[in-house]
Amino acid sequence: MSIPNLNIPDIIVKQRFGTGSVTWTNIEWLRKLTQLPIICKGILSPIDAELAIKYGANGIIVSNHGGRLIDTAPPAIECLEDVVNAVDGRAEVFVDTGIRTGTDVLKALALGARAVLIGRPILYGLACGGQDGVRRVLDILKRELVYDMACCGLTSIDQINKDILYKH
Template identity: 65%
Template sequence: MIPPVKALLEQCILLAQQQSFRAIVVTCDHPHKRIQSIHRSVFIQATERKQDKTLTEILYTPNTNIARLKVDERLDDHIPSEKLTWKEFQWLRTLTKLPIICKGILSVDDAKLTLEYGADGIVVSNHGGRQVDSGLSAIECLKDIVEFVNGRCEVFVDSGIRTGTDVLKCLALDAKGVLIGRPILYGLACGGYNGVEAVLNFLKQELIYDMASCGLKRIEQINERILYKYRQ
């Protein structure tokens, strides 16, 4: 029998294909629940004060809007975390022809595994620093991973991106693209659609200004030469 969560994932992937989604992103470095007592309790208190009914209905499956898919379960609730391996990645590969991107990669060793198992992309990420204390920042790991991958798959980055200047630095280190998380949610919480649009416009204008300050007119011109290298 297929575990309920696996059946749910099959439904979500099928739905993603029907909705013309362009890729599947798999978090590869968070195999079990993290103790986040302080942050989680504060978040729950904040959301319970004024809960959006529609948002609640799609809380666990964003962008789907299908109530029957709502579930507060994780894959490791049915498969012990010590048994979660790259075999699950291979299983996902049998479900879809969409590109599969591995998120949470911070080392060359893990980047090597993503290539061996046929990932189409990598997101260099530490999830905003909220999972493991004292971990390396994503941007510290980006260059080594990009150089190792050497064009064999696309490399993206997220975690701690707050300004257009942050975006410029990541692009200068050869990230294919930069993912924005919390700033978008801040904008959404404060101003809904208009808030999200405002955040994106701020980031865009900052990036354009910083590029101009570096004498650059096009994204393709951004390279590592614009970064100052401290020499000991």
């Protein structure tokens, strides 16, 4: 991609918009090189989840990359259930983006995520308090999750399912 009418170095354009050279067949190529799990991040649609699995992905991370790439990308949590349903157990499904509280963790697990990835809260804790700050963030998230589970009558992560969610 180039923008001939703007005086922007090509490297900046490529960093922001990519080169357009990454395709689904890159997963297929990578699969031939390794037996390690391949996990694709940035999946928001059931169709993309299907394609990722078709080309060899073992896992999917439902993510909009923190909203940094496309301004109008939907929240990952709103896409999660449809992706989980499309995957139908053929690959692991993880979620990140927008996870800030134990309640967010509970909702993501209830919608079918195998695990929840947490970035910014950890970075905030690190920035404010170093290792102790990270520990504090994790303690808060755990406490919130345990409290919310108790409010739902749950005593184990294994008991979490979408029946605890209100759907309107």
